[in-house]
Amino acid sequence: MPALNDDLIRKLPKTDLHVHLDGSLRIPTLIELAKQHNIKLPSYTVEGLRELVFKDSYKNLPEYLEGFLYTTAVMCDKEAIERIAYEFCLDNQAEGVRYVEVRFAPQLSVRDGFTMTEVVKAVDRGLRRAAQEFNARPEVRDGLEPKFVAGMILCAMRYFEGTWSQGFGRFFDAMPEADRFELYSTASVEVARAAVRLRDEGCLVVGIDLAGQEKGYPAGDHKHAYQIAHEAFLGKTVHAGEDYGPESIFQALGDLHADRIGHGTWLFSEDKIQAHIADKKAYIESLVEYIADKRITLEVCLTSNQQTVPELADLSKHPFAEMRKRKLSTTFCTDNRLVSNTTVSNEIGRAVKAFDLTAREVRDSLIYGFKRSFFPGSYLEKRQYVRQVIDYADRILGRTESS
Numbered sequence: 001m002p003a004l005n006d007d008l009i010r011k012l013p014k015t016d017l018h019v020h021l022d023g024s025l026r027i028p029t030l031i032e033l034a035k036q037h038n039i040k041l042p043s044y045t046v047e048g049l050r051e052l053v054f055k056d057s058y059k060n061l062p063e064y065l066e067g068f069l070y071t072t073a074v075m076c077d078k079e080a081i082e083r084i085a086y087e088f089c090l091d092n093q094a095e096g097v098r099y100v101e102v103r104f105a106p107q108l109s110v111r112d113g114f115t116m117t118e119v120v121k122a123v124d125r126g127l128r129r130a131a132q133e134f135n136a137r138p139e140v141r142d143g144l145e146p147k148f149v150a151g152m153i154l155c156a157m158r159y160f161e162g163t164w165s166q167g168f169g170r171f172f173d174a175m176p177e178a179d180r181f182e183l184y185s186t187a188s189v190e191v192a193r194a195a196v197r198l199r200d201e202g203c204l205v206v207g208i209d210l211a212g213q214e215k216g217y218p219a220g221d222h223k224h225a226y227q228i229a230h231e232a233f234l235g236k237t238v239h240a241g242e243d244y245g246p247e248s249i250f251q252a253l254g255d256l257h258a259d260r261i262g263h264g265t266w267l268f269s270e271d272k273i274q275a276h277i278a279d280k281k282a283y284i285e286s287l288v289e290y291i292a293d294k295r296i297t298l299e300v301c302l303t304s305n306q307q308t309v310p311e312l313a314d315l316s317k318h319p320f321a322e323m324r325k326r327k328l329s330t331t332f333c334t335d336n337r338l339v340s341n342t343t344v345s346n347e348i349g350r351a352v353k354a355f356d357l358t359a360r361e362v363r364d365s366l367i368y369g370f371k372r373s374f375f376p377g378s379y380l381e382k383r384q385y386v387r388q389v390i391d392y393a394d395r396i397l398g399r400t401e402s403s
């Protein structure tokens with residue numbers, strides 16, 4: 001197999017299974033929409049926003065999260081959201097991403113006159129338009145290259161404030177006597193129900209996710225929402241082990257039946273386990289074995305982790321090294337194309353350099369992304385698609401034998 005260079009990485013068919021729509025806008029679009037909707041930005045130039053908001057590295061999590069204030073503010077009507085979803089797909093297509101599952105919290109955009117259904121349908125239209133245009137290309141239409149396929153993952157939040165959006169504020173208004181955790185749980189049940197219904201109505205919804213601060217906001221509060229998704233055979237992923245440890249990953253698997261884990265960064269960290277577990281080492285061993293054997297896929301976001309966790313400044317120290325050693329199912333994802341200032345190709349290129357990955361390993365990890373996707377189609381269609389992707393990847397890598 002040839003040595004991997006940036007050009008080859010761009011050409012290879014890739015997936016992004018963990019990417020937030022509101023963290024992946026184009027800056028010129030953000031500026032244009034902000035002006036249109038009278039939303040104040042700290043700067044109205046690409047350079048200015050790169051300097052002040054969307055940086056290469058961040059001092060802390062609040063600084064990292066600041067950009068989302070602006071991006072979510074402009075995602076306020078159908079036109080804006082459809083455009084953002086459409087451009088997001090074009091940017092993926094331009095770097096060889098053929099399959100993407102984009103996630104967002106629809107309740108963040110909900111306001112008077114703009115329902116969760118309308119938010120999801122606006123994203124759906126953007127994704128479909130971009131896919132149709134791409135798939136009309138002769139090489140794709142004639143089956144020489146794999147299609148571009150996009151799905152949506154709707155995010156429930158572990159935590160939210162009523163000030164984040166009218167959509168969230170309504171929960172506080174409707175249930176003034178409830179404790180906060182009941183509100184979080186109720187809001188996520190709404191997301192799960194909407195996800196199932198919209199999927200059944202033909203939208204490209206393929207799964208649900210749980211996002212937001214982990215520590216102090218356990219996955220168990222969202223059991224009901226995930227049970228609804230589970231019973232409807234919807235894909236389930238959970239942000240876990242990002243700012244909390246192995247127990248949080250176990251909760252995602254045990255309480256929420258997660259098929260995939262967003263990040264899983266602290267999977268091996270004994271020091272992040274709470275006191276009740278006597279033999280922490282054995283606990284981690286069992287958990288890792290379970291994840292390996294059940295082929296639970298870890299959505300690894302290297303750059304994003306580095307930006308929020310200073311200890312990971314040296315990328316070779318990232319727990320991906322251990323995940324790789326133990327042959328866990330992993331896939332490289334961007335998390336946020338704008339906020340993390342990255343692309344899938346960049347994530348892979350950085351991984352190749354930091355961990356000295358072989359072309360074979362990269363090929364296998366790309367294919368894992370397709371295999372472990374929540375593909376919006378039947379299993380047989382998915383197999384056929386994955387087969388086509390493998391053949392195409394091998395053609396690019398100059399191999400004729402199949403695996």
Ligand SMILES: [Zn+2]
Nearest residue numbers: 020239262335
């Ligand atoms: Zn994420």
